[in-house]
Amino acid sequence: MSFSDIYGIAGSAMQAQTLRLDTVASNLANADSIASSEADAYHALHPVFSAVYQSTLGSGDDVGGAQVATDGVIADSSAVQRRYEPNNPLADSDGYIYASNVDTVQEMADMMSASRSYESSIEVLKRVNSMQDGLLSLGQTS
Amino acid sequence: MSISLDQELSLHGYALEVRTLRSQILAGNLANIETPGYQARDLDYQSIMSSVAQSLDAQQQAGNSTATAVPLPSSDDLLYRIPYQVSEDGNTAELGPEQTRFTQNAMDFQTSLTFLNMKISGLKEAITGE
Numbered sequence: 001m002s003f004s005d006i007y008g009i010a011g012s013a014m015q016a017q018t019l020r021l022d023t024v025a026s027n028l029a030n031a032d033s034i035a036s037s038e039a040d041a042y043h044a045l046h047p048v049f050s051a052v053y054q055s056t057l058g059s060g061d062d063v064g065g066a067q068v069a070t071d072g073v074i075a076d077s078s079a080v081q082r083r084y085e086p087n088n089p090l091a092d093s094d095g096y097i098y099a100s101n102v103d104t105v106q107e108m109a110d111m112m113s114a115s116r117s118y119e120s121s122i123e124v125l126k127r128v129n130s131m132q133d134g135l136l137s138l139g140q141t142s
Numbered sequence: 143m144s145i146s147l148d149q150e151l152s153l154h155g156y157a158l159e160v161r162t163l164r165s166q167i168l169a170g171n172l173a174n175i176e177t178p179g180y181q182a183r184d185l186d187y188q189s190i191m192s193s194v195a196q197s198l199d200a201q202q203q204a205g206n207s208t209a210t211a212v213p214l215p216s217s218d219d220l221l222y223r224i225p226y227q228v229s230e231d232g233n234t235a236e237l238g239p240e241q242t243r244f245t246q247n248a249m250d251f252q253t254s255l256t257f258l259n260m261k262i263s264g265l266k267e268a269i270t271g272e
Binding site: 002003005006009010012013016017020048049050051064065066067068113114116117120121123124127128130131134135138139 | 158162163165166167168169170171172173174175176177178180183237241244245248251252255258259262
C-alpha cells in the first residue's frame with residue numbers, strides 16, 4: 001500500500017509552502033529596511049521548487065507521485081530603490097540611502113497563495129486519513 | 143456451486159489498489175502546484191479497470207480458482223494532463239481541477255470500500271446462515 005507515500009508527498013508540500021511563507025514574512029518585515037549601499041540593501045527572497053518523482057516499488061517502471069524539493073532560496077536581483085535623504089544617519093557620502101526591492105502587493109498575493117496551497121495539503125491528509133480508516137475497518141459489521 | 147473468495151472480492155480489491163495509486167499521483171500534482179515546469183500526471187481509471195476486468199474474466203474462464211498475476215498500472219498508464227489554460231512557468235497542474243479530482247477519487251475509494259463491505263457481510267450471512 002502506498003499510503004505512506006501520500007503522507008510523504010503532502011508533508012513535502014507543507015514543508016515547501018512553510019518555507020515560502022517564511023520568505024514572505026522576511027520580505028514583508030524588511031520592506032522598509034534601509035542600508036547605506038546597494039549591496040547591503042535588503043533584496044527580496046524567493047524559494048525555488050522542483051519536483052522529485054518517485055516510484056512505488058522502487059523499480060522505476062511503476063507509477064508514483066512527485067514530492068516537492070526546495071532547490072534553494074534566491075535573492076531578487078531587480079534594482080533597489082535609491083532615495084535622497086541626507087539627514088538619515090545611514091546615508092552615504094552623497095546623501096543617498098538604499099531601500100529594499102520588496103514588492104509588498106506581490107508578497108501579499110504570494111502569502112495568500114502559499115496558505116491556500118498549505119490548506120490543500122491538509123485537505124489531502126484528511127482525505128487519506130479517512131481512506132485508511134475505512135480500509136482498517138473493512139469487514140467489521142457496524 | 144462453490145464460492146471462491148478471490149473471485150468474489152478481487153475486482154473491488156484491485157479497484158482500491160488503483161484508487162490508492164491514483165490518489166498518490168493526484169497528491170503529487172497538488173504538492174507541485176507551485177513548481178515551475180511541473181507536468182501534472184494522472185491515471186485513466188476506466189481503461190485500467192476494464193483491462194483488469196478482462197484479465198480476471200479470462201482467468202475465470204480458464205478455470206483458475208485463484209486470481210493472480212493481474213498487472214497493476216505501470217508507468218505506461220501514467221498520462222500527462224492537458225491543462226485548461228497553460229501557465230507561463232510551464233506548470234500544468236491547476237489547483238481547482240486537481241482538488242476536485244482528488245476529492246472525487248477519495249469518494250470513489252469509499253464507494254469501493256462500501257461495496258466490499260456489503261459483499262463481505264453477504265458472504266458472512268451465507269456462511270453463518272443467519
